[in-house]
Amino acid sequence: MEKEEIIDALKQNFSEKIRDISVQFGDEIIVIDRNSLLDIVKFLKAEPYAFTMLLDLTCVDYKGEELRFEMVYHLFSLSTNIRLRIKTRLPEKDPSIDSLTSVWKNANWLEREAYDMFGIRFDGHPYLRRLFMYDGFEGHPLRKDYPLRKRQPRIRMRK
Amino acid sequence: MKGGFITTTLNSMLGWGRKFSLFQYPFITACCGMEYMSVACAHYDLDRFGMGWTRFSPRQADMLLVVGTITQKEAPILKTVYDQMTEPKWVVAFGACAVSGGIYDNYAVVQGIDNIIPVDVYIPGCPPRPETILNALIKLQEKIQKEGHDWRWKKKK
Numbered sequence: 001m002e003k004e005e006i007i008d009a010l011k012q013n014f015s016e017k018i019r020d021i022s023v024q025f026g027d028e029i030i031v032i033d034r035n036s037l038l039d040i041v042k043f044l045k046a047e048p049y050a051f052t053m054l055l056d057l058t059c060v061d062y063k064g065e066e067l068r069f070e071m072v073y074h075l076f077s078l079s080t081n082i083r084l085r086i087k088t089r090l091p092e093k094d095p096s097i098d099s100l101t102s103v104w105k106n107a108n109w110l111e112r113e114a115y116d117m118f119g120i121r122f123d124g125h126p127y128l129r130r131l132f133m134y135d136g137f138e139g140h141p142l143r144k145d146y147p148l149r150k151r152q153p154r155i156r157m158r159k
Numbered sequence: 160m161k162g163g164f165i166t167t168t169l170n171s172m173l174g175w176g177r178k179f180s181l182f183q184y185p186f187i188t189a190c191c192g193m194e195y196m197s198v199a200c201a202h203y204d205l206d207r208f209g210m211g212w213t214r215f216s217p218r219q220a221d222m223l224l225v226v227g228t229i230t231q232k233e234a235p236i237l238k239t240v241y242d243q244m245t246e247p248k249w250v251v252a253f254g255a256c257a258v259s260g261g262i263y264d265n266y267a268v269v270q271g272i273d274n275i276i277p278v279d280v281y282i283p284g285c286p287p288r289p290e291t292i293l294n295a296l297i298k299l300q301e302k303i304q305k306e307g308h309d310w311r312w313k314k315k316k
Contacts, residue, residue: 133267134232141266150266155235157274 001080003028006049014040029085034071037088038098044075044084045103051075051084054100057110059118063144068092069118073100096121117142170307177221177247178300179209184220186240189227191254194286203289208296217243222299223276228256229269241276249299252278253292255285 007021007028017036022029032040044051055074062068067089075084090097099122100107111122112131119140122128130137134154139146183205185195199205199213214220217240229237241250252272255261258281260270272278279302282295 132232146266151231152266153231153234153269153274155238155275158276159274 001048001082003082006044006082006084009049010040010043013043024085027083027085029087031087031089034088034090034097037086038100038103040086041073041075041100041103049077050079051077051082053078054104054107054110055083057100057107057114059114059120059142061118061142061144066091069095069120071097071114071120090120095119096123098123099125101125116140119143171304174304174306178303181208181210181222181249181300181303182212182214182220183210183222183224184214184217184240184244185224185226186237187224187226188229188233189254189256191226191256191286194289194292195224195226195253198289198292203293205293205296208293208300210296217241218245220244221248223248223250224253225250225257225272226253228261228263229272229275230267231269232267234269234275237272238275249279249303250276251295251299252281254287255283258283261285 007030010018010030011021014032014036017033017040018030019033020029020031022031030040043049053076055076056072057074058072060070060072062070069090069092071088071090073086075086076082077084088097095118097120099111101111101122102124108126109131111120111125112127112129114120115122115125115128116130116132117140133141136154137152139150185192185199187195197203199211205211210222217223221244223241223244225237241248250272252258256263256268257272260268262285264270269275280295280299282292284291287295
């Protein structure tokens, strides 16, 4: 299977939900509406495209823009050896998106990380709790407006 | 410590005994651990200096080796381990991260473990070379020899 077949199939099935398709570093980037994420992802995971691996799931903070957060999903198909990037933008006031835990199991911790670092809410996530930072940590440290010098020690510092 | 012939001799004897029977507790969290392993094993051999015994319980250890980055999340754990050690005890900050936070000046990392517990010897380097570590541990032994020893150990502040 070639990349073009997948792109064509996506264009046919989700024509009004796909905003943009471009190529960077040899991989396709598909920019979609956030509401259609689950549909598109399930379509890609099913045969014959078989994107059985979610390589990475992360977030980018574009502070100052109305659609502030950009979710990035890296997919990989073991049977066809094709990689695909899916991007979607979330508004600052309501940074929430469907959870992919029902599709890929490893999305669980990746989404917990994105929640921890950026404060993205994942609807349908079974256990949305901080992954790296401790309980009682305030704010989301990878957001651009988190103060650079802010420290939140758990115990009293000696100096 | 002021004293007569008997107390100073006893003190010196205690110092000699303690400096050559340092039981270590390695608190290893990061890549400096590889360097620690090479020092502790046969090639550089800490046992030559009487530090061969690694204790995996802080209650039996004299020397706490803090090897690697200490995050804010980990700080209370390190403090608990230190508090569990019985007196007399000494702490070695091993590597740039334990000394000062190293390259990690951010929201997650403690800027030097002396923010949490008192430190006796600092070993710089990212990671330190085995020779540096041996030098630092010999310095610690010299320090222990010079310290005023008391049967009733006074708590460090």
